[in-house]
Amino acid sequence: MTYISEDGAFGGPVAVAAGHAEELARRGHQVDLLAGWDGKARLSIPGVNVGLFRARKVAPGLSGLTSIGLLSYLRAHAADYDAIHVHMGRDLVTLPAALLALSKGRRVFLQTHGMVMPDNRALAKAFDAALTRRALGRADSVFVLTDAEFDGVTAVAGETVTPVIARIPNGVATRGVSAERDVDPPVVLFLARLHPRKRVLAFAEAARELSESGVRATFRVIGPDEGDLAAFLAYKSEHRLNQLEYAGAIASGAAVEELSKATVYVLPSFGEVFPMTVLESFAAGTPVILTDECAIAPDLTARGCIEPTTGEPRDIARAITQLLDSSDRRAALVEAANDALTDWLAIGAVADRLEEAYA
Known part of the structure; x- marks a missing residue:
């Protein structure tokens, strides 16, 4: 996934990826979670091998992040994995990672978290033309959250690409807690x-x-x-x-x-x-x-x-x-x-x- 940082700037996808990894490891799978990293944050997930690789900005915004270390590791170890699940946005960490894994013949599953929707900005169009459509069209499946995201991913893929899309919700562990808190003032x-x-x-x-x-x-x-x-x-x-x-x-x-x-x-x-x-x-x-x-x-x-x-x-x-x-x-x-x-x-x-x- 793209980025894990001390300030939690990429919070939603991190929480989803960590939840998936922990539950799959609990079921007996060997799970590695690989991510770009700010060099400060700590992440520990029970039963999961967490690999954090320094990410640096080569352009403004999260889309400008890249992680040479993560991509180098994946290039060397992609064959070790039966499935590679990429929590993908328009960035220079996850898009190259997805295409690299596909080039190694791995089974690749993309999850876009609402981040790959139609966007008329020049940078988004450039990402889509160079990278996004190729990844969407070659992946084994693209996981989306809603019907609106299904339509959006289909539109980004374009008429020449027919991605395999599945709707899967986010999920968390049930805790069975009460709403009442001893908080004064609320x-x-x-x-x-x-x-x-x-x-x-x-x-x-x-x-x-x-x-x-x-x-x-x-x-x-x-x-x-x-x-x-x-x-x-x-x-x-x-x-x-x-x-x-x-x-x-x-x-x-x-x-x-x-x-x-x-x-x-x-x-x-x-x-x-x-x-x-x-x-x-x-x-x-x-x-x-x-x-x-x-x-x-x-x-x-x-x-x-x-x-x-x-x-x-x-x-x-x-x-x-x-x-x-x-x-x-x-x-x-x-x-x-x-x-x-x-x-x-x-x-x-x-x-x-x-x-x-x-x-």
């Missing part, structure tokens, strides 16, 4: 990259509305800066929001621990496909507020797993108030989420699908 958590698409400023506006109306709660923001930190801190300072705090970034694998300390988790982002932090919140027993624009939101709403919101600050504030005021509502969301983790979103069910595909 903690309302935003945990995501501080990127404009994640909309931390909408969370801040909702926190302001609730603080000014006398709601007693701590509004905590956790995540690495990807463009919105300065604006967030300026907004907090301008409105003197002492109840709103920024706790910095956390390492990969630490999300469930942070979520387990919260009373409510809020993800106000648009353009999400299948956010892993929502599943991790389910595993932590923490009720979730999610925008109804998220691709997986309709299914989660139908199952009663989330409190849906339009994503506008006033509606986010309404949803937060509803959950803080009702322990019964919080408990109902957690119970429904546990039911979903037992079947649809259980890591065991996901691993069953992976084993079938690899075989």
